[in-house]
Structure formats: C-alpha cells, structure tokens
Amino acid sequence: MALTSSTMLALGTRVPDFHLPDVVSGETITPGRYAGRRGLLVMFICRHCPYVVHVQQELGRLGKDYAGKDLGIIAISSNDVNDYPDDRPECLRIMANDLGFTFPYCYDESQEVARAFTAACTPDFFLFDEARRLVYRGQLDDSRPGNGKPVTGKNLREAIDAVLAGKPVSQEQHPSAGCNIKWKPGGTPDYML
Numbered sequence: 001m002a003l004t005s006s007t008m009l010a011l012g013t014r015v016p017d018f019h020l021p022d023v024v025s026g027e028t029i030t031p032g033r034y035a036g037r038r039g040l041l042v043m044f045i046c047r048h049c050p051y052v053v054h055v056q057q058e059l060g061r062l063g064k065d066y067a068g069k070d071l072g073i074i075a076i077s078s079n080d081v082n083d084y085p086d087d088r089p090e091c092l093r094i095m096a097n098d099l100g101f102t103f104p105y106c107y108d109e110s111q112e113v114a115r116a117f118t119a120a121c122t123p124d125f126f127l128f129d130e131a132r133r134l135v136y137r138g139q140l141d142d143s144r145p146g147n148g149k150p151v152t153g154k155n156l157r158e159a160i161d162a163v164l165a166g167k168p169v170s171q172e173q174h175p176s177a178g179c180n181i182k183w184k185p186g187g188t189p190d191y192m193l
Contacts (some may be wrong), residue, residue: 002179002180003119004177005061005121005175006119006137006138006175006177008173010132011135011137013133013134014133015133017032017084017115018030018112020103020106021107023090023096023105023107024096024101027042029104033156036071037061037071037130038130039070039072039128039160039164040073040074040132041071041074041128041156042126042190043059043123044077044078044114044117044121044125045123046078046079046084046086047087047091047092047095048086048087049093049179051121051125054144054151055140056099057099058140059099059101059104060100060122062153062156062173063100063102069164071163073103074103075103075105075106076114077106077107078114078119079122079181083182087182092107093105097193101134108121110184120192122178122181123180124137125140125156125176127159127169134177135159136160136175137174138173138174138175139174139176140153140155140156141155149183
C-alpha cells in the first residue's frame with residue numbers, strides 16, 4: 001500500500017461528464033442526473049483500501065445526513081479488479097448495502113472517469129457548486145489510520161455546508177491521502193508518473 005495524495009485539481013474546473021453503472025441498482029448514473037441541485041459531490045473510494053475502511057462509516061453518515069438536501073452524491077470505484085478482486089462490482093454492492101449508502105456507487109471499469117478527474121487515491125473527494133465548477137478537493141478530515149484523530153468529516157462537511165448555503169468555500173484545502181488507485185497494467189496516467 002503506497003500512501004498517495006490527491007492531485008488537487010484546479011478549482012473552477014467543470015465537472016467531467018460520465019456515464020457509469022450503479023453497482024446496486026444497475027442504473028446508469030451521470031452528473032446530469034443532479035441538474036439543478038446546489039452541489040454535487042463525487043467520491044473515489046473502494047472496498048479494500050485501509051484508508052477508505054477507516055472512514056467508511058462516516059461516508060455512510062454523510063449520505064444519510066445530506067439526504068433530502070440540495071446535494072447530489074456519487075461514489076466511484078476505479079480500481080483494477082483483476083489484481084484487486086475485493087473491488088469487483090458485486091463486492092462493492094455488498095459494501096454499499098452493509099454501510100447503508102443512500103447514494104449511487106458506480107464502477108469505472110475503463111478507468112477513464114478517474115483520469116478525467118485526475119483522481120489519484122482512495123478516498124479522493126471532489127465537490128462542485130451549482131454551476132458545476134470545482135470548489136473543493138481534498139481531505140475528508142485530519143484523521144488517518146493510526147493517527148488517533150477522530151473521523152468527523154469536518155473539512156468536507158464545512159465545504160458542503162458552504163455550498164448549500166450559497167457561501168464561498170474556504171480556499172485553504174488539504175490533499176486527501178490514501179491508497180493509490182490501482183491502475184490496470186500499462187494504464188497509469190501521466191499525472192501519476
């Protein structure tokens with residue numbers, strides 16, 4: 001497990017378009033599904049990474065706490081399932097059901113969506129405003145496995161609350177850190193080299 005930090009995609013970047021299957025419902029999920037919502041959160045996560053396991057209960061709470069609010073949430077797993085079979089869609093479905101995810105959990109088999117976001121690690125968070133411009137990218141909070149800090153979701157929640165209130169998001173943002181996305185052989189994007 002290599003500790004990898006998020007790439008910190010430029011603020012103001014428009015949300016990349018994508019069409020991915022939800023591992024639970026089988027529906028095709030797109031950012032357009034959430035048109036008109038004040039915010040859109042896209043999270044790159046997976047099942048096996050200890051950094052995701054460390055925060056997975058908080059991810060479930062986020063979904064529940066913001067259900068019914070003006071926020072769309074989409075989780076995506078982009079890992080190579082040939083080398084990491086715990087991240088196969090059927091395993092992701094079990095994870096989503098066990099944690100009570102209230103948002104779609106999509107599988108990015110081609111890894112093209114991860115590349116479009118310059119996603120680097122799991123977890124990796126991208127929050128877009130109503131105009132679908134990136135306003136936050138970075139960590140959930142200061143907690144990491146073994147550092148003794150509680151998992152609160154503080155940084156991400158503050159950014160979400162600002163978006164929902166129509167207020168600016170703080171420009172002080174810290175990279176997320178976790179396992180690197182497990183790229184297919186020969187498929188590591190340039191931004192990761």
